[in-house]
Amino acid sequence: MKKKGVSFLVAVALMALASCLAAAFDRSPLQDTYVAIDEPENAGISLVTNELFCKNPNLTVAEDFCYKGLNIPGNTANRVGSNVNTVNVDVIPGLNTLGISLVRIDYAPYGQNPPHTHPRATEILTVLEGTLLVGFVTSNPQNRLISKVLNKGDVFVFPIGLIHFQFNIGHTNAVAIGGLSSRNPGVITIANAVFGSKPPINPDFLARAFQLDKKVVKYLQARF
Amino acid sequence: MKKKGVSFLVAVALMALASCLAAAFDRSPLQDTYVAIDEPENAGISLVTNELFCKNPNLTVAEDFCYKGLNIPGNTANRVGSNVNTVNVDVIPGLNTLGISLVRIDYAPYGQNPPHTHPRATEILTVLEGTLLVGFVTSNPQNRLISKVLNKGDVFVFPIGLIHFQFNIGHTNAVAIGGLSSRNPGVITIANAVFGSKPPINPDFLARAFQLDKKVVKYLQARF
Amino acid sequence: MKKKGVSFLVAVALMALASCLAAAFDRSPLQDTYVAIDEPENAGISLVTNELFCKNPNLTVAEDFCYKGLNIPGNTANRVGSNVNTVNVDVIPGLNTLGISLVRIDYAPYGQNPPHTHPRATEILTVLEGTLLVGFVTSNPQNRLISKVLNKGDVFVFPIGLIHFQFNIGHTNAVAIGGLSSRNPGVITIANAVFGSKPPINPDFLARAFQLDKKVVKYLQARF
Amino acid sequence: MKKKGVSFLVAVALMALASCLAAAFDRSPLQDTYVAIDEPENAGISLVTNELFCKNPNLTVAEDFCYKGLNIPGNTANRVGSNVNTVNVDVIPGLNTLGISLVRIDYAPYGQNPPHTHPRATEILTVLEGTLLVGFVTSNPQNRLISKVLNKGDVFVFPIGLIHFQFNIGHTNAVAIGGLSSRNPGVITIANAVFGSKPPINPDFLARAFQLDKKVVKYLQARF
Amino acid sequence: MKKKGVSFLVAVALMALASCLAAAFDRSPLQDTYVAIDEPENAGISLVTNELFCKNPNLTVAEDFCYKGLNIPGNTANRVGSNVNTVNVDVIPGLNTLGISLVRIDYAPYGQNPPHTHPRATEILTVLEGTLLVGFVTSNPQNRLISKVLNKGDVFVFPIGLIHFQFNIGHTNAVAIGGLSSRNPGVITIANAVFGSKPPINPDFLARAFQLDKKVVKYLQARF
Amino acid sequence: MKKKGVSFLVAVALMALASCLAAAFDRSPLQDTYVAIDEPENAGISLVTNELFCKNPNLTVAEDFCYKGLNIPGNTANRVGSNVNTVNVDVIPGLNTLGISLVRIDYAPYGQNPPHTHPRATEILTVLEGTLLVGFVTSNPQNRLISKVLNKGDVFVFPIGLIHFQFNIGHTNAVAIGGLSSRNPGVITIANAVFGSKPPINPDFLARAFQLDKKVVKYLQARF
Known part of the structure; x- marks a missing residue:
């Protein structure tokens, strides 16, 4: 040098x-x-x-x-049958400090965006194509499931920090656009964080927490 | 009672x-x-x-x-040839406190969303249909115009508080979806606020500020 | 009236x-x-x-x-073998607006505070008695487990919004005191929110998300 | 009724x-x-x-x-020889939520605005008339005194939460205008809060804290 | 090097x-x-x-x-007949992070501080000398003009993000001191940002937005 | 190099x-x-x-x-008979940005944590051993003393920015654990900041502010 x-x-x-x-x-x-x-x-x-x-x-x-390409469908040929294209500060440098980002989510028929949280953002989603079952669960002790079937043009809100999901219940592809209230919302997919951490969490511990047989826990830890 | x-x-x-x-x-x-x-x-x-x-x-x-109907085109038969459908806390009560909202904007051919500011939000916009010339102007003393032609799938950011606009430069309708970083972003359309305030601002004062003949100012105040 | x-x-x-x-x-x-x-x-x-x-x-x-009684051990005779006594705005009204709260956690031998998140607070914990295995998992895509064995006098930090846990790995009771950076931090126990929501989440959906047999999902939903 | x-x-x-x-x-x-x-x-x-x-x-x-009368000198015929006229949300209701307030301070010759803190605001002060010795003390462990003589047209900043003061060192009246970064900054005059609280703080305790004879503490508590 | x-x-x-x-x-x-x-x-x-x-x-x-010289009148021999001396973090380095700044504004007889916004601050102003007509316009859809004549000692508030102005309606010089709720409030002078941006905004677009003849727009763009 | x-x-x-x-x-x-x-x-x-x-x-x-050693008693052999062990970002680097810290305070018999403020944090304290008289004083003009005797297991809150103290009124050692709502709360010990600043504040000024003889002020300035 x-x-x-x-x-x-x-x-x-x-x-x-x-x-x-x-x-x-x-x-x-x-x-x-x-x-x-x-x-x-x-x-x-x-x-x-x-x-x-x-x-x-x-x-x-x-x-x-500026970012180009949010009209292009994502590849949903994966385990959960969905794809999230996140337009955040990593792809639009001018978003720096501005507290917002945008996502496009594609869902194969019966594909899902599995239970996850955004530790730093609320999400507001509108369906462009297809039919989605969406929902979020409130915090302890109620753990109420607030859920709804959304069609084209419907808008739904997932409050910050709560576990939420979308499930394509139609037999065609679905597409949604969402706004998130942070330039870098973060994602924690529950199954991956709990059963797929590196290194894995002690399986005896998880077995008791989730009321699962230790063998099932080990099986899950091998898959994620 | x-x-x-x-x-x-x-x-x-x-x-x-x-x-x-x-x-x-x-x-x-x-x-x-x-x-x-x-x-x-x-x-x-x-x-x-x-x-x-x-x-x-x-x-x-x-x-x-939940809100229903963001798939329905807005009526653009007005002076500026555009329509903004705002999905904020007024139509989704659950957005209360959550710091985000969503808009759908329809533009007739050559329609425009005239120069305006959002005093409480940054906007991130994606084009669903059509071709838009968009831009914002930075603050004093530079007052640089940052502008770009957007096509389907393009995304653009308008930083909080800055004057910005969109202009449909195609001969077909255009549609955009935007996220805004407040549940109640506020809008100040420049021409309306300056020339259409109730009561009107002193026309002598505006004539000097905008370097316009006082008659022109009075004409504008009559129109807005 | x-x-x-x-x-x-x-x-x-x-x-x-x-x-x-x-x-x-x-x-x-x-x-x-x-x-x-x-x-x-x-x-x-x-x-x-x-x-x-x-x-x-x-x-x-x-x-x-003022609140009295944080010296009194909590009752740990429950499924997870732990008890959390939260001193927040519900028990100290003067905490209103002040952005902090305190907890005492008791652990039976091999008891655990199962995986959970605080959507609105970071936690800083010190061990008064016993030996705890504690940890948190970072967000996607790394999902790294950051974990440590704590003894009396050790202090550990769980960053806001991340999934974390404590596990009493000793054969005696354990006690910890923690500070949380909100007067009302909120708790989402992962297993309860995912498998114990009211009403339950669609079991087909959860089966795919967690790679579990649908029967196992239904069994879990019955237990939580 | x-x-x-x-x-x-x-x-x-x-x-x-x-x-x-x-x-x-x-x-x-x-x-x-x-x-x-x-x-x-x-x-x-x-x-x-x-x-x-x-x-x-x-x-x-x-x-x-709107508020009227900031041009009127305050009455400085008191123990410390100064008067603070605070234009905050109490006198301008429109200041509500807006995070700023204004003060006019009058000082008799050799009058002072004694050591105090604003728990919720930084202050920026400009001298309209006279000569002031002003200063603030940094926090532990340095406790540095940052101090300066100000004349007409000089501006000085007192950072949020720090103990500060102004002292008219001229033989004429002095006047200053200050901006504070809260609609309701709060004031804690050190001598009044420590020796003039209602009820008084235990004098044995204060005697040790301030290295004063208990009689002196009691004398002070009687005066404030 | x-x-x-x-x-x-x-x-x-x-x-x-x-x-x-x-x-x-x-x-x-x-x-x-x-x-x-x-x-x-x-x-x-x-x-x-x-x-x-x-x-x-x-x-x-x-x-x-510290900053020196706020007692010195600014030079108002310019197009709008006013001068703003801003005491922000650029001239008082210690203001860094402290959320406040101070301005002195001088107005020639019939001079004006033309319509502008501060994207990051509320302003609270007091008149030291002269008589000012001041006002601000609320956001859409009301666009109400809230305006008042201020004399010596009067104080007025301009809420964050709203278009506002001051106009010296007396035949003598006027002077005001203002506090702003940011160390770097920013200024957007409407006429300059709209008609004086570099490069200029499309005149066809502005003609429609402001209901002006395109020739008038071009004339204005040449002047600003 | x-x-x-x-x-x-x-x-x-x-x-x-x-x-x-x-x-x-x-x-x-x-x-x-x-x-x-x-x-x-x-x-x-x-x-x-x-x-x-x-x-x-x-x-x-x-x-x-992680930090180790909060179980170790601090050395209280000093003028005020107390010791504060602060677990902030200086000793747990991972606390960076997370808005919380923890303290252990040891008190000799009749030892005190003298009147002080935290300019950036509220404190919530629980007594592990002993008996403390604690209190805080509200701001002007009330200056009310809110005070209480705390025993083992009692919890008390000291709101942000207010002058507060703890006094061991028992004849045994006392120990407390506190949470503070900032990673770097700051401490201003009143007596040290007022009478022990470097350089010292003008003693004539302090004499008037505190209603003390100038000789007493000088004596205090020599001691702190």
Whole structure:
């Protein structure tokens, strides 16, 4: 690595720092735009994440606020029969600090978006095609299931942090568009987090928690 | 009005109070759901607003989180040739406190959503049909126009508080779906607020501010 | 119900309203104290919740900020062998708006606090007696298990919204004290919310989501 | 009290409730204005506070956003030789939810605004007339005094929560205008809170805390 | 550039990083002070912005919290006949993270502060000299003009995000002092943003939006 | 310093930057964890603070969320007879961004935690051993003392920003555990900040503020 590489890299890092520091929170940006930029890999250092480097606001261009391709169906040939295309700050750098993102979800016939939570966002979903059974479960001690069949043009809300799901109950493909109230909502798929963690959670412990035979727990841990 | 009416009304008011008080801010609700309810008009008192009365959380039903009809095209036969259907807390009471809303915008050929701001939200928009020229202007002193032509499947972001617009530049109808980062984003259409306020702003003042002849200002004030 | 009851009730309601309205958010109260009070049931109306009625700040007394009994062991003779005593705004009315609460957790030998999330709080826990295996799982796609054995005097942090648990791996009772960053953190016990919701989630759907036989799902739904 | 009084009162209360509920937090109002109104005392019930009742937004008038008289010198003939005129939500009801207030401070020659904190606001002060010695002390463990002599036209900042003061070191009157970052910043004058609380703090305790003779503590408690 | 320059630069950058990272949001700083510092240009790299580099808190001095000269009248010899002197984080580095700023506005006789919005702040203004006609317009659909004539000592509030203005209706100079609820409120002057953006907005589009002849739009775009 | 040192340092700094930037605010982290790391002193540069450098989230380990030793009594052989062991982000790097911390306080017989404020946190305290007289004072103009004797198992709340204290009124040691609603609550011990600032506050000024003889003020300033 040459000295020039270093100084360029440092310059980029400091620019990023200078324009990014006010950008750390989803609400109430302190300047108009905080466009995330790629990390300076070309300068010879491999970085962990490209999420939060920002551009000089005077250099932002329209492409920084744009994503193409949300009209393209996702590939649903997988175990659960669904595909989520998330348009968040990773694909629209201009979303940085702005507290919102958009998703397109495709469902094969009888496909599902399995029970999951978004630790940092409420979701509002509208059905473009097909028929979905959707629902969420309220917190302890009630654990009420609030659920509904949605058709084309219906809109439904999944409150922040609650376990929710969508299930395509029609024999055709379904498509939905959703807005989420964070630039980076996060997803925790319950089955994967509980039975598919790396390393696995102690199976004796899970057996008691879920009232399952320890063998079933081990079987599940092998599958996820 | 009978005493019974009073006591029922008071009961409703207190219930509303009891379950609503934690609900005043867009982020970080303190219980799972805060469903807005209609004001108790039937009890004999006409109230100003039905926006923020809430339901006992144990009585919420799926309909409180649902809206139907976002697939229906809006009527664009108006001066600007566009129609905005806003799915906010007014139509989905369960959105109360949840910091997000959804819109469908229809544009006649060459219709426009004229320059406006959302004082309380960023907007993320995707085009379902047609071709739109969209843009926003950054704040003083740069006032840069960041603008782009969007086709089907393209997504664009309008940062909070900035003046922005969409313009259907195709000869067919266009349709877009947008997410906004508030349950009640607010809209200020620039031309209407400046030239159509009630009562009107002093035309001498506006003439100087906009470098227009006073007659032109008066003409505009008559039209808006 | 007598008129006097009405006017007293209204007075109480308005007082509650007047002193409570600024109190709806966990952070940044706008006066020093917002002590929650009981709803005015004696005035003849049964209300839903007593959580958020507040006292005139000039009438608050030390008891409004105090709870007694956190030294008393909880009863762990239940399915999971643990007991959580939550000191939140329900038991200390003065916690209203203040963004924090405290818990005492007792664990029988080999008892557990099963996998759960707090949708509105981070937890910081210290072990007073015994030996606990604790852990949390990060969100998708990594789902890493971060876990550790804690002894007396050890402190551990469970970040907001993530699935976490504690497991008493010793053959004696264990006791822990934890702080949570909300006056009303909420709890979602995963097994109960997924398999014990009322009404139950469609078992075909859960069978596919959890890769379980439908019979096992139905068996679980019967147990929770 | 007549029934009509009750129903009018309830109507007012519900209106207040309806339009006020979204208003509880200093930042991010959810409608344009939340003008506080007087409590409905005329309806026959004396209420505790008039701070947070709000008007129907469509009935607000310019007077709701206006206060008159900040040009009038305050009376500084008191123990500390200063006077603070606070223009907060109590005197401008339209400030409700808007997160800012204004003060005018008059100082007699050698008068002082004694050491105090604002638990909910930063203060930015400009001197209109005279010469002030101002300062604040940083938190533990440094406790650095950051202090400066200010003349006409100078501006100084007192960060939120820190102990600060102003001292007129000139032999003429001084006047300052300050902005505070809350509609209701709160004031804790150190000497009054420590030695003048009602009831007094245990003098043995204070004697040790402040390294003072118990007699001196009792003397101070008698004076404040 | 010498290696020493690099290491010094890196040291400065890291110090800035270390002490600045907690500083990105207007409310709730996490240490007492976050004084912005100049970027390390002397080390040989030209940076984009000097706004948010911070000092080691132990090295802050009183000058970091001070600005001089708000008593000096601004130059109003310009098109609109007014001058705004903004005391924000750019001139008082210690305002970093503290959520407030101060302005002095001078108005020539019949001068105006033309219609504008602050996307991130409410403004509270007091008149020191002269007579101002001030006002703001509420959002759609009402677009009510709330306006008032202010004399010396009067205070007025302009809620966050709404279009507002001041107009000196006296034949003498006027002076006002205002507090704003952000360290960096932002300004969008409507006429400049709409008709003076760079590049200009499509004149056909603006002609329809503002009901103006296209020639008038082009004339305006040439002037702003 | 070798070039390799520089590039390693830069890499670490950029990693820290990349993963830390979203971490600046106590509430609402934007990724699961933001573990603070030591500054890269080994790379040859001594930095001011190690508080806010963060780890790549994929490299976090359980130790990042753990602290050991809260069972060990603190040394109370000092002027006030108490010791506070604070478990904040300085000792548990994983607390970064998570808005909570924990303390253990030991009190010698008749020891005290003298009057102080936490500018950024509410405290909730439970007594493990002994008997404490605790209290807080409300803000101006009431300055009410809210105080109570606590025994083992009692819990008490000290609202954010208010002056409060604990006093061991028993003849045995006392121990308490408290939760605080910030990862970095801050402490301002009143006596130290007022009489022990560096440099000292003008004694004439303090004499008038506290109604003390100037000699007593000077004596106090010498002791603190």
